[in-house]
Amino acid sequence: MLGICLFYGLYSEGLDRLWIAHILKNVSLPSAEMKPIIWVGAINGLAMITSICAVEYIKRVLKKTGKLQKVWLLILINFMMVAAIIAFGLAKNFAMAFSTYLSFYILRTTNNPIYRAWINENIDSNARATVLSAYAQIDSLGQILSGPLIGFIAYKTSTAVSIIASGLILSPVVILYFYLLKKSHSQR
Numbered sequence: 001m002l003g004i005c006l007f008y009g010l011y012s013e014g015l016d017r018l019w020i021a022h023i024l025k026n027v028s029l030p031s032a033e034m035k036p037i038i039w040v041g042a043i044n045g046l047a048m049i050t051s052i053c054a055v056e057y058i059k060r061v062l063k064k065t066g067k068l069q070k071v072w073l074l075i076l077i078n079f080m081m082v083a084a085i086i087a088f089g090l091a092k093n094f095a096m097a098f099s100t101y102l103s104f105y106i107l108r109t110t111n112n113p114i115y116r117a118w119i120n121e122n123i124d125s126n127a128r129a130t131v132l133s134a135y136a137q138i139d140s141l142g143q144i145l146s147g148p149l150i151g152f153i154a155y156k157t158s159t160a161v162s163i164i165a166s167g168l169i170l171s172p173v174v175i176l177y178f179y180l181l182k183k184s185h186s187q188r
Contacts, residue, residue: 014146029094071184
C-alpha cells in the first residue's frame with residue numbers, strides 16, 4: 001500500500017506541472033481567435049464539472065461494494081489512467097488531447113475516493129491517523145523526487161516525452177494492486 005502511494009506521488013508531479021505546457025506547445029488549438037489561456041480554462045472547468053458528476057455516481061454505486069470489488073475497480077481505473085496519460089502525451093491535435101486529458105482527469109478524481117475507502121478499510125482503527133499521515137508524507141516524497149526528474153526529461157527532450165514518462169511511472173501501481181488482490185485471496 002505504501003508503494004502504491006509512492007507511485008501516485010511520483011507520477012503526479014510532472015503531469016500536474018506540464019499538462020498546460022504540453023497543450024500550448026504540442027497541440028494545435030482549434031481557434032486562433034480564442035486565447036490559449038481560455039482554452040486551458042475551458043478544459044479545466046469542464047474536467048472539474050464532469051469529474052464531480054462521476055465521483056457522485058461512483059459514491060452511490062460503491063456504498064455496499066466489497067473490498068475485492070474495489071481492488072478490481074482500482075486496477076481497471078489505474079490501467080485506464082496509464083493509457084490516458086500516455087495517449088495525452090502522444091496527442092498532437094486538440095480533440096485527442098482534450099479527450100485524453102478529460103478521461104484522465106475523471107479517472108483520477110474517481111480513483112481518489114475509492115482508493116481512500118479501500119485504505120481506510122485496511123487500516124487498524126487504532127493507528128489510522130498515523131498511517132494516513134505516513135501515506136501523505138510518502139506521496140509528498142514521491143512528488144519531491146519526481147519533480148526534478150520529470151522536469152529534466154522535459155528540458156532534455158520535450159513535454160510530451162515527460163508526460164509519457166509520468167504515465168510509465170504510474171504503471172507499477174497496476175501490478176501492485178494485482179499483488180494485493182492475490183495476497184488477499186491467499187489469506188482467505
